[in-house]
Amino acid sequence: MTTLGLTRPTPVTFAEAEAIIDEDGHGEADGNPDGLARVYVSPEVDGWTLVIGWWCDPCDGERGDEVLRLCTELSGRYGQAQAYYYGAQSDGSAWLIAERGAVLRRYCATGEAEDDLFTLGEPLPLERARREELGLSAAWDEAARGDEAEDEWKSAAFHLAPEIATALGTSPLTLTAETRVRGTGVLALTPHPTGAEAGPVA
Template sequence: MWNAALIEDLASADEAVQCAAEQALVRAGAAAVPALVDELCRTPPRVDRTVTGALLARIGAPAFTPLTDVMTRHRVRQVRRTARFALSWMRLDDLTPYAEALSHPDPRVRTQAAIGLRHAGARALPYATALLELLGDPDADVRRHAVAAVTALGPQAVPALLRIRAGGPGRCRLAALTALAGIDPAVIAERDRAALARLIRIKSRTEQPEPMRPCGTWLALPTTDQAAVLAALDLSDAQPVTLRLGTAAWWHDQHADAATMGHRLHARVFVTPAVDGWTLVFGLPTALAHATDPGSWSRAARDLCARLSARFGAAHLYGMACTDGWTVWCLAEHGTVLRYFEADGERCGPRHPAEEGFLLPGEQPDLPADAYAGVDPADPGAWAARRADLAERHAIPQTCHATDIAAATSADPSTFGPHTRMTGRAVLALTACGRAYGTAPGALEI
């Protein structure tokens, strides 16, 4: 009965009452699990399921088996998802429940156990043998998370991974190579390096360009002389790669943990073959990477484009973020910046012809004052429907982004496909930071 009262207190509008109930339920431990699981499965719930799931995760081991049952058996997707979240983030001083779950017959449970051990990092070392066996799991999702968990063990897992690479079992060898790449690519055996180089050469012969999802900055230079581009940007140690691998490296570095990677975040760039006479460079040259505040970054971008355009006749910089509306472009010719535009940032130069027919980011169309009258701002569907109707009735232009400007001024990587004509080879090259600090570890798709 007391548990039921505490559950009701969790739904209270009084934050002090909520907090007291949470603390009491966590102190109760195993005794509180049945009531919390019942509330998690209740439809509709009285308490936000994320709150219930977080409390079960804090209680830890006593909630482990009940949560696995909910995750694998409950009919409501949101309930299963919350149970999965709670299993992944349990506060366990003793990791035995995760270790035992690695052999569970349901692959979803094995996956959550691997995720939990990955979060534990080096604390999971006593269970390394079981994790290594999971590298050969028949389920692809389990294998992927087992690789991540083994990678999180760090350098202490390297000897065992090298033994798997050398002597098997064969079903684990590819996953072991992936884990080694995530821990320290330098430890990969020369034989494996040679095999990867051969694979890259073979795939590059028949590879078709694919659309890229831009997130970060890239340069476009009107030249097919890749060596000149590398020299102008102080890039070295160029290694041939597939387009897919180069794209994966760019995406990986853009989303790596800045706190742990430091200068390795901008240690390499992806340089494409010539695309309709333009060479594209994805990543941050050192001059931009070391400009940390917005003002100095925009100045560095303009200076870089001006310098490169004096060498190649023109130089364009573009940038987009996959998580918000940030976008930027800088267009320079013969040593002079013609246009610089950054959403919510600096701008210089007159409107460029490539921007004609578009709204600029942040620019509002001229609409009647009552254009959105009667539309609930909290209803995104209704809001989008009204916006689409207004755009059609008032011929409102689309808002442009860097890819739109790139399409009009050089080459748009988001539209790459079998129709895209490329000549030459793709390479990954090191920046000055790459030469000094090495590159970010991680396996990349070939």
């Protein structure tokens, strides 16, 4: 939390956090119109700590560079750090994978014209495997547009973030009663300008 600049932690349950972060994401929270003012910091789950909220989007036009910096810094300290975006309403996926202080991969598939500008590093094994399943080359030009086969890949990539998260660490979408949990989750304010003005975190 110190590395991320998070403050005013308030213990909450997973269920409470889910409702609050969902409300934030839809711009329905007082004092948090852009959803960036607060995040949920989970207890340790299967050896990972999850930080959940719009503030963590690795391909956000305003926050992307900062998320990249933070993941790189965290991976230097803890060995690995990842950031994801997943729009459950077919809004796309994005992933950022960092290890030992270096970014291995950043990829964005949300249908926006700027998606290809976020691409860094070589495709992950899971990306390559999915493309091969589609009969596509494991190497490709991200800037290529209008190619029907590549459109098929972009459609598949829209839903890939949860699968990558599960393969490389853990996903909040796969937590069960059997998941190893240690500690207490908290809702915390981010250093985003609206964070200091968001009032109580719960």
